[in-house]
Amino acid sequence: MQNNLIIYNTLSRTKEKFTPITPGRVGLYVCGPTVYSDVHLGNCRTFISFDLIYRYLLFLGFKVRYVRNITDAGHLEGDRDEGDDKFAKKAKLEQLEPMEIVQKYTLGFHDVMRSVNALPPSVEPTATGHICEQIEMIKVIIDKGYAYVKNGTVYFDVEKYNKEFSYGQLTNRKLEELLEGTRELSGQDEKKGRLDFALWIVAKPETLMKWPSPWGWGFPGWHIECSAMSSKYLGETFDIHGGGMDLQATHHTNEIAQSQACNHKAPVNYWMHTNMLTMNGVRMSKTAGNGFTPQELFTGDHPLLEKGYSPMAVRFFMMQTHYRSTLDFSNEALQASEKGFARLMASIKLLDNLKTSATSTSNIKELEQDCYNAMNDDFNSPILIASLFEGSRIINSVNDGKETITESDLALLKKIMTDFTFDVMGLKSETSNSTSDKALQGVMEVILEIRKDVKAKKDFAASDKLRDDLNKINITIKDTKDGATWSIQE
Numbered sequence: 001m002q003n004n005l006i007i008y009n010t011l012s013r014t015k016e017k018f019t020p021i022t023p024g025r026v027g028l029y030v031c032g033p034t035v036y037s038d039v040h041l042g043n044c045r046t047f048i049s050f051d052l053i054y055r056y057l058l059f060l061g062f063k064v065r066y067v068r069n070i071t072d073a074g075h076l077e078g079d080r081d082e083g084d085d086k087f088a089k090k091a092k093l094e095q096l097e098p099m100e101i102v103q104k105y106t107l108g109f110h111d112v113m114r115s116v117n118a119l120p121p122s123v124e125p126t127a128t129g130h131i132c133e134q135i136e137m138i139k140v141i142i143d144k145g146y147a148y149v150k151n152g153t154v155y156f157d158v159e160k161y162n163k164e165f166s167y168g169q170l171t172n173r174k175l176e177e178l179l180e181g182t183r184e185l186s187g188q189d190e191k192k193g194r195l196d197f198a199l200w201i202v203a204k205p206e207t208l209m210k211w212p213s214p215w216g217w218g219f220p221g222w223h224i225e226c227s228a229m230s231s232k233y234l235g236e237t238f239d240i241h242g243g244g245m246d247l248q249a250t251h252h253t254n255e256i257a258q259s260q261a262c263n264h265k266a267p268v269n270y271w272m273h274t275n276m277l278t279m280n281g282v283r284m285s286k287t288a289g290n291g292f293t294p295q296e297l298f299t300g301d302h303p304l305l306e307k308g309y310s311p312m313a314v315r316f317f318m319m320q321t322h323y324r325s326t327l328d329f330s331n332e333a334l335q336a337s338e339k340g341f342a343r344l345m346a347s348i349k350l351l352d353n354l355k356t357s358a359t360s361t362s363n364i365k366e367l368e369q370d371c372y373n374a375m376n377d378d379f380n381s382p383i384l385i386a387s388l389f390e391g392s393r394i395i396n397s398v399n400d401g402k403e404t405i406t407e408s409d410l411a412l413l414k415k416i417m418t419d420f421t422f423d424v425m426g427l428k429s430e431t432s433n434s435t436s437d438k439a440l441q442g443v444m445e446v447i448l449e450i451r452k453d454v455k456a457k458k459d460f461a462a463s464d465k466l467r468d469d470l471n472k473i474n475i476t477i478k479d480t481k482d483g484a485t486w487s488i489q490e
Contacts, residue, residue: 003060004376007240008324010248010271011170015378018270020239026057026064027238029230029268031247032124034071035105036086038293039112041284041329046244046274048315049323049379051118051426053242053272056375059424067233068121072102073128073209074201074220088208098209102128112294115311117426123233127225131211134220134228137262138199146261150190152202152216158195161257167195170253170271197254199224223254230267231259241268248273278328279304306331309338312430316341319381319425340389345429346487347392348421350399351414357404362394364409364416371420384420391417444475444486451477451484 005018020026030050033039047068057064073087087098094101113120127134138154141147147156158167162175178195198221203210210217230238236259243252252271259267276283279290292302300308309317317337321327367390374383391413397403405413421427447466455463467477470486478485 004372005060006377007270007272008378009269010273011268013172016270018239020062021235021237021269024061024063026062026240027234028054028057028064028066028240028242029226029234029238030066030068030121030241031226031243031251032068032070033105033109034086035102035109036090037105038295039105039109040291041294041297042244042246042277044112044116044294045277045318045323045327046242047113047118048116048318048426049274050242050272051116052319052323052381052424053240053379054119054121055426056379056424059419065123065234066119066121067123067125067230069226069229070102070106070124070126071222071225072099072106072126074222074225091208099128115294115298116315117312117428119426125229125233127220127229128209130225130229130232131220133232134224135200135213137224137228137231137258138220139214140262141199141258144261147199148192149215152218153190153198154200154215155191155196156199156254156257156261157192158197158257159193161261165257165260167253167257170256171249197221197223199258223251224258226251227255227258227262227267230255231263236263237265237267237269239268240270240272242272242274245273245275272323274323275326278326280330281328284329304331306335309334310430312427313338313341316344316385316425316427320385322378322380322382324378340385341427342487344388344392344421345427347395348417350395351410351417354395354398354405354410356407356410358406359404360406360409361403362405362409364394364405364412367391367394368412368416371416375420375424381425384425388417388420448477448484448486 003018006015007018008015028050030046032047033043050068054064054066087101090101091098096104138147141156142149142154145157146161147154149155159175161167167175168178175195200213200215200220201218202216203218207217207219210219230241241252241255248271256267278284282288282290284291290304292305294314296302297305297314298308298311300306313334317334318327320337320340367387370387370390371384374380374387377383394403394405394413395417398405447470451463451466454466470477476487478487
């Protein structure tokens with residue numbers, strides 16, 4: 001297996017050749033959703049991006065263990081060591097048990113992932129299912145002197161850790177800079193330092209989700225779950241850790257600190273982060289009123305959306321921007337992407353009916369290399385899509401008799417288009433087999449037959465009128481040397 005893959009590593013802030021710890025195998029961990037509400041679009045962008053990455057690693061022949069966790073405990077409001085647990089708060093609002101909230105939104109998350117054709121991870125561990133592992137890891141960190149206990153809560157000692165390691169290594173910031181950006185401690189604060197964070201939090205009497213520990217009843221901090229679960233399933237040092245860029249400064253920084261304090265080695269070789277989302281150039285957020293859920297995007301049930309967009313059109317749209325670049329949503333961009341996706345799928349349908357010749361007028365081998373080059377360059381999906389559209393152009397040109405292709409080149413072209421469109425990009429045909437679609441297919445076959453008879457009688461005005469009338473309702477008739485075809489223009 002030839003490996004020419006280059007990955008941008010957030011830790012080094014450079015592109016690096018990907019060299020797995022174990023040849024032929026990859027350990028991949030991605031921070032999953034916090035299931036106290038519907039999965040938001042930023043999460044979906046991250047999971048779709050890493051689905052592309054997972055698929056390409058598999059396509060290259062790697063055996064991949066892909067771990068994506070479910071956060072179902074320990075995530076406090078504002079991602080700080082204060083306020084209510086998000087699950088408990090939502091449970092009170094909806095008058096449900098916290099685990100009913102977890103189940104409801106975990107199922108919803110899985111539904112969305114299925115709709116966008118994301119492959120399930122190899123392992124999907126939950127925070128509540130790994131309380132023992134988190135407690136054991138905290139005990140080791142305490143024993144090694146990097147954490148302390150105050151009134152049943154365990155805090156990580158950032159300044160002590162920073163004397164041996166670099167706390168700001170992922171963001172390339174020094175401790176002094178980070179301290180300047182934090183609030184002053186109040187007289188009642190239990191922490192030794194302003195940057196210290198909770199590994200275990202003492203439970204209040206009214207706390208709904210709590211477990212026994214050596215420090216009393218409580219629950220884990222948000223960050224410790226990923227350190228405990230990634231090391232359990234992938235080892236103390238593994239290949240790739242991914243997530244949204246919003247996790248970089250706090251969650252991932254704290255993950256590195258916990259894991260390095262516990263094991264005295266770097267936990268991850270390649271850190272990868274997806275960029276943020278905007279809507280018409282403005283960052284998406286609930287407070288800005290421009291954020292919407294995947295379901296709202298699919299149905300169009302949001303004031304900013306002119307219509308609903310199919311899951312595959314949305315997946316294709318997201319892949320038209322590189323995962324490290326800002327992704328801007330707009331109705332115009334979504335609709336252009338929708339049309340582009342339809343054109344790509346329509347051209348792939350023509351592959352089985354192309355006629356071959358003794359020579360090829362296009363270099364199909366070069367097209368194949370372009371596809372590999374795009375994905376090997378830090379999973380550059382926009383460049384891959386441009387190459388696939390070149391393949392689409394060749395298909396249409398051969399179909400129209402403007403170019404020729406040999407039998408062997410046609411076989412390679414089919415492989416390129418299907419491998420990279422379906423296996424790597426994870427796209428799939430959205431052609432419906434509903435009764436109404438079958439009826440439309442039948443009606444169009446009758447109309448094309450009538451038009452053929454009209455043309456045979458040389459009544460070209462009537463033939464053109466049929467074509468033009470259909471075009472007004474977004475049905476395009478195309479005349480080829482092998483007969484007329486029809487398609488719906490989105």
